[in-house]
Amino acid sequence: MAESFLLSFQLNGEPVEVAAPPHYTLLEVLRYKLDLIGSKQGCDKGDCGACTVQIDRRPVLSCITLGVHVQGREVVTVEGLTRPGMHPLHDCFDKWVAAQCGFCTPGILMAAEAYLSAVGRKVTRGEVAEALASNLCRCTGYTKIVDAIVEASELMAAEDEGKDDHRRAGNPSKTS
Amino acid sequence: MLRLPRFGVVTPQTVEDVVAAINQPGARIIAGGTDLLPNLKHRLEQPALLVSLSQVEALRQVGRDDRAGVVRIGAGVTLTEISENHLVRQLYPSLARAAGIVASPSIRNMATIGGNINLDTRCRYVNQSEFWRSAIGGCLKSEGTLCHVVKGGRNCVAAMSSDCVPVLTTLDATVVLVGPAGERRVAIAEYYNTDGVRHINKEPGEFMTEVQIPVPKGPRRSAYAKWTVRKNIDFPLVSVAMRFDLDADSPDARMTDVRVCVGVLNAKPRLIRRTESLAGKRLSDRATVEALCQLVYKQSKPLENVPYEAPYRRKMIPVYTRRAIEKMLAS
Structure with missing residues (x-):
């Protein structure tokens, strides 16, 4: 069986390192490995947009993005949509x-x-x-x-x- | 919940390392993954190893090569980047348009031109969950031995649903493949065949690094039309790409060369024949446009392989062709 992948990227402004199986989608890495359950799993095949996060400031569908693909990139989830006070x-x-x-x-x-x-x-x-x-x-x-x-x-x-x-x-x- | 099957992933950084990686048993390329991952979730393929192009910077360039007279677009350039690229918008507006209306905005931010050119064929009996397919015993392209579209058919007729491929066919593009034996070029019109299971004429161990499009030599108009169930997200029900080379830069000019390519019929985009009969005529002439629409209608025979009835889709092809020409002339 394939070994876990060590993934390092910017998440909501902070550097993170996380080990995840290579067949995990970005959504699975966020929800199951990082406990960020704000991004939702809807259709799970790219139709509904409930899993939308930002990679390098562009919106993408995390359910059809391989977790490995965010290596070295900047990811923002709904948990990162914060500032002093309300957005x-x-x-x-x-x-x-x-x-x-x-x-x-x-x-x-x-x-x-x-x-x-x-x-x-x-x-x-x-x-x-x-x-x-x-x-x-x-x-x-x-x-x-x-x-x-x-x-x-x-x-x-x-x-x-x-x-x-x-x-x-x-x-x-x-x-x- | 749709889980991916287990596989390994490697992320090579150079084209040479990609070639080495895809020559391992069970290896397969992944670029943006927006089409491949749903297919894997549906168990349409079970690769042992995915070779990701996400770290190969060399595949992410768009540039004009004046010595060769072409624009080179790397396989890893996203569809959003193509639709926004000034060179593409200026020289190939129909390509910018096609890339800019694939699926939905969030998908275009990950999906690449290489993935769109090497897109797997689609069919209403294939792109379903494993459970759904098990109810009909699969088909030629999945687990079965029957075709549900053409009864008794032995050739898979799943459709090529790429938006960019018909456009690139009208633009006489060339794809560049790299493999263990080195580099080779294939005209995009020769890159596909009518077998929906293996519709790409690519040798095992080869992968596409870039697409090259000749720089237009004279005045030109081009258009791309696509009909979908919803405005966004969906694959095309019919698609038509057109290119008209003109003798002057005016909507009233005479045509010197005409290319029309229709998608979503079967696995191979159809380049419409006998368009040379339109040379010397004007697009501003309604009878000329009507003659073109008739050529397209006669040579395009959709099958029951994607949503909506085939006769309906066939009737809509000349309608979308005419509307695209009218819109092109008005702009």
């Missing part, structure tokens, strides 16, 4: 009641955060729909999710104008 996405999801059962929420937050950080301005509803094309929600009908993300984009853009350094707390290397 604007958290505030807006709360305000608009954008989570019902909540299972898709971690994946949607990671896809939305990657998109809003990349564009750095107020976005339209259509742009949000395109950016979330990988993520399915069976409860909300998406309306409230889109409302929340549009408002979060305004708040994040306003923060951007106030200061350059608005990114995730605990990840200073990437904020300058």
